[in-house]
Amino acid sequence: MTKSPKWAMIIDTTKCVGCFACVAACHNQNDLELTEHFNRVEEQEFGTFPNFSRRFVPMQCQHCDNPPCVGVCPTGASYKRTDGVVAIDAQRCIGCKYCILSCPYNARTINRAHGYVHKCSFCISLVESGSMPACVSTCPTGVRIFGDINDPGSEVAKLAHSKKTSRIGKDLNTMPSIYYIIE
Amino acid sequence: MSFDKKITRRAFIKTAAGGTLAAGLAAGTVSCGVNNEKRAASPTEAAADIKKIPTQCQGCGANRCGIYAYVKNGRLWKVEGNPRTYNNAGTVCPRGHAYIKELYNPDRIKQPLKRTPEGKYEPISWEKAIEEISTKLNLIIMDNSPQSVFWIQYPMANIPLAFRFMHALGSPNTITHGATCFTARNAAFNATIGGLPDNDLKNSRYIICVGRNPAAGVKLQQIKDIAEAKRQGARLIVLDPRHSETAAIADEWLAVRPASDLAFLLAMLNVIIEEGLYDHQFIDDHTIGFDRLRDEIATYPPEWAEKLCDIPKEAIYRVAREFASYKPRALIHRGYHGGYGAGYLNSFQTARTVAILNAVIGNYERVGGLFLPLKPTLGELEKGGHPAPNIPEVEKADGAGVPGRYPAASYSDGIAHAVPELALAGKLKAGFVYHMNPVRTNPNPERVIAGYRKLELLVTIDCVMSETAALSHYVLPESFFLERDDHVDTVHSGKVAELTVVQQVVKPMYDTKPLLDIITGLSKGLGIGKYFNFTMDELNALRLKPFGVTLEELKKEGVIEVGTRWEEGFKACKTPSGKVEFYSEQLSQWGLDPMPRWQAPLVSPDPNDKHSFRLLHGKQAIHTHSMTANNPFLMQLSIRYDMIRLWINRRRAEAINLKDGDTVLVESDIGKGLVRVRLTEGLHPSAVWMPSGYGIFSKYLTTAYGKGINYNDFLNTLFDPAVGHVMSNEIIVKVAKA
Numbered sequence: 001m002t003k004s005p006k007w008a009m010i011i012d013t014t015k016c017v018g019c020f021a022c023v024a025a026c027h028n029q030n031d032l033e034l035t036e037h038f039n040r041v042e043e044q045e046f047g048t049f050p051n052f053s054r055r056f057v058p059m060q061c062q063h064c065d066n067p068p069c070v071g072v073c074p075t076g077a078s079y080k081r082t083d084g085v086v087a088i089d090a091q092r093c094i095g096c097k098y099c100i101l102s103c104p105y106n107a108r109t110i111n112r113a114h115g116y117v118h119k120c121s122f123c124i125s126l127v128e129s130g131s132m133p134a135c136v137s138t139c140p141t142g143v144r145i146f147g148d149i150n151d152p153g154s155e156v157a158k159l160a161h162s163k164k165t166s167r168i169g170k171d172l173n174t175m176p177s178i179y180y181i182i183e
Numbered sequence: 184m185s186f187d188k189k190i191t192r193r194a195f196i197k198t199a200a201g202g203t204l205a206a207g208l209a210a211g212t213v214s215c216g217v218n219n220e221k222r223a224a225s226p227t228e229a230a231a232d233i234k235k236i237p238t239q240c241q242g243c244g245a246n247r248c249g250i251y252a253y254v255k256n257g258r259l260w261k262v263e264g265n266p267r268t269y270n271n272a273g274t275v276c277p278r279g280h281a282y283i284k285e286l287y288n289p290d291r292i293k294q295p296l297k298r299t300p301e302g303k304y305e306p307i308s309w310e311k312a313i314e315e316i317s318t319k320l321n322l323i324i325m326d327n328s329p330q331s332v333f334w335i336q337y338p339m340a341n342i343p344l345a346f347r348f349m350h351a352l353g354s355p356n357t358i359t360h361g362a363t364c365f366t367a368r369n370a371a372f373n374a375t376i377g378g379l380p381d382n383d384l385k386n387s388r389y390i391i392c393v394g395r396n397p398a399a400g401v402k403l404q405q406i407k408d409i410a411e412a413k414r415q416g417a418r419l420i421v422l423d424p425r426h427s428e429t430a431a432i433a434d435e436w437l438a439v440r441p442a443s444d445l446a447f448l449l450a451m452l453n454v455i456i457e458e459g460l461y462d463h464q465f466i467d468d469h470t471i472g473f474d475r476l477r478d479e480i481a482t483y484p485p486e487w488a489e490k491l492c493d494i495p496k497e498a499i500y501r502v503a504r505e506f507a508s509y510k511p512r513a514l515i516h517r518g519y520h521g522g523y524g525a526g527y528l529n530s531f532q533t534a535r536t537v538a539i540l541n542a543v544i545g546n547y548e549r550v551g552g553l554f555l556p557l558k559p560t561l562g563e564l565e566k567g568g569h570p571a572p573n574i575p576e577v578e579k580a581d582g583a584g585v586p587g588r589y590p591a592a593s594y595s596d597g598i599a600h601a602v603p604e605l606a607l608a609g610k611l612k613a614g615f616v617y618h619m620n621p622v623r624t625n626p627n628p629e630r631v632i633a634g635y636r637k638l639e640l641l642v643t644i645d646c647v648m649s650e651t652a653a654l655s656h657y658v659l660p661e662s663f664f665l666e667r668d669d670h671v672d673t674v675h676s677g678k679v680a681e682l683t684v685v686q687q688v689v690k691p692m693y694d695t696k697p698l699l700d701i702i703t704g705l706s707k708g709l710g711i712g713k714y715f716n717f718t719m720d721e722l723n724a725l726r727l728k729p730f731g732v733t734l735e736e737l738k739k740e741g742v743i744e745v746g747t748r749w750e751e752g753f754k755a756c757k758t759p760s761g762k763v764e765f766y767s768e769q770l771s772q773w774g775l776d777p778m779p780r781w782q783a784p785l786v787s788p789d790p791n792d793k794h795s796f797r798l799l800h801g802k803q804a805i806h807t808h809s810m811t812a813n814n815p816f817l818m819q820l821s822i823r824y825d826m827i828r829l830w831i832n833r834r835r836a837e838a839i840n841l842k843d844g845d846t847v848l849v850e851s852d853i854g855k856g857l858v859r860v861r862l863t864e865g866l867h868p869s870a871v872w873m874p875s876g877y878g879i880f881s882k883y884l885t886t887a888y889g890k891g892i893n894y895n896d897f898l899n900t901l902f903d904p905a906v907g908h909v910m911s912n913e914i915i916v917k918v919a920k921a
Contacts, residue, residue: 014432015410015413015432016431016432017398017399017406017428017429017431017432017804018398018428018431018804019276019277019398019399019401019406019428019804019805020277020804020805020820021274021275021276021277021279021280021804023277023820024277024278024279024280024281024805024816024817024820025261025275025280027280027281027816028260028261028262028280028283029261031260034815034816034819035819035823037823041824043824045863045864045865047864048864049438049832049833049834049864049865049866049867049868050436050437050438050867052426052436052438052864052865053426053430053431053436054426054430054431054865055431056428056431134261137263137264137273137274138263138264138274138275138280139274140274140276140401140403140406140407140410141406141407141409141410141432142407142410
């Protein structure tokens, strides 16, 4: 019997040019307010002139298998789905922001108009209708690869289990579902 | 197990803090409380009525990518790339996503406006505005000549309307932004191969970008193809004074001294020719002037170049040899604005050398090289019983393409920044500005304002009150691109020939009109109504006639491929000789160098003054010209990521006691301004670099107003003697802590 899907993402920073298309696409897709963001792009500099390089690192909810945000939620609004997505039941969220503080990736934000916490959902409604998350499909250089890590034939599974990738904050034991290619 | 744990935790919270929390919830007063009424109406949760309509993006004007616009519950929601479009292939850049929000920008112009003597703007009806403009324009044409009228706009798909309108009036003065952007490059490729090629980046094995940064001057297909080529093992070399966003994914960044790319390229050519690494067969069959080129180029060895360009001779030898070793599947990107589009006195020579380097390795019309893009020939209005006006047989007022003035300039682009000079000289009296903002995007704003103010009639057609609109006698609001039907377009074509179209996605929100309606209205009052007796649908149907495609089909699909695909194989050049011209008789006749030669920059920073720098500029991926700074989302990104800063080399900055984030006073001989600095190791020490999308000073643009400064504030009004381009990097500034 084939396992049910567990969604995961590869982010290949060696391809990222820091254009913010993913940030803008996410903003529209999720109807975010002006200053809200589910994802961001961090920039790093290395070396001295002229032996210099930069790296852009897209960041968002890591959909941890051991998510601190779920553990601290007083109402059970934050939960881990069987498909790997860390989700928030807006009806149960009391807007206490404990999860925002607990997230080591700074990936959660509070919707000021509605009062509940929200964040990246891997665009699960798009995924369930057969499309890719908005940040994946808009990327011109193919930084993000999205798929089912339970499918051993998928690119995501192959890369996630290879030495090419690593997860951010290993010592935190959060077990993210996002795997980064750094070099 | 974890469920039990959760219950326990919840129980604990209830016991410990339940009282206050519950009370707060009931009253809805605590700061962390949820507004349940609003939550029920949350757009992400409500069942939505969603429509998906294909159209064309206008978030930059150059790319016009194929997109799907989504309307949710009657409101524009998001866009996605049309996967069948050759030039964006299913993706959308940040501007494309964000620009749709301009539909709802409160700063939009909501009805036609007329300037009062006090400089304020009051509403005027369309009928009255058209009548007054026509009357004034008729008088100006009678008192002067039709040639005293100009029209300026970006070269969008609808530019034939402007040509038709101006030609019907009897004026040749249609102008684009080209001279401030890319005309040096175009002139050089025209002189060398008789056209502007595209790059087959995807199949190239060795790619050199000279100042070109497709990751920020976004061209989605180019950056996508570079990523794909790299995946297949291609090497990417970026020659740029700044570590560009393209350099971030390059194999090698060559930090060239600004204005000396030409020295590097001449030395590359020297190595390839001296060492016999060129494509002998291609040169024998398809080029002229190679022997003369060989003699000329002998004087430019890497030993000579390294002192000028700051790239060690070893690197020049290596890059030249590597480039040639991959022939013909290697290319130097044909470039755009950065590097040699319109930046320097030597930009024309630089672009000529780029064109020639591609030719000596025989990559023209080869897989992985440069090729002339396919361009489907659209049907014309004339074929449908709408005769075209004659092209006026007079020279353009700006001297574009006129021997003795700017012979190498592009006739169809004209020289944008000559308009203020011509207005001050009394040669231009009236003008139309369509979706362009020369007051902000041309050099020397004081001079531009003086020139445009001198006009007896200035009409701006736009969606927002740009700096130029805010000087105009009349401002006519065009419907936003998502609110209107517009021209069938072929811009997406490259290796395939494609058609796209702009179509209405939502109904106009305000009292606005599409361009064709505005021009048709004007034409009646100007006695040229017979040239504008068709609808947009009729015009588009005629454009589509040669392809057997109906407008309905195109509107349904958004993009349709027509005709044959590009095939490898040299095609005769549209040069006088029909060949690639290393030596150009035409250039010689115009009194210009017939072969590329080293030419020093017009100005250089003072090496003995630690405050003296060359001012460079460039794009950030989130902004287009001056048109997106007022987009609340994009401006918010600029601020959030602290992008409105002047880049400065760390060592140079520290020598004048600057720390990251300090505010500096930047001063040139014509302007000054305050800006914060970004200290970086990623910039040549001789230059500072300013992002180009800021410095909006129209008070009507409430989001962008007063944020950042613009390189044009520091740039004098200059004209390259051959091409007339703006030479926008020939600026020396002094930078000091404010």
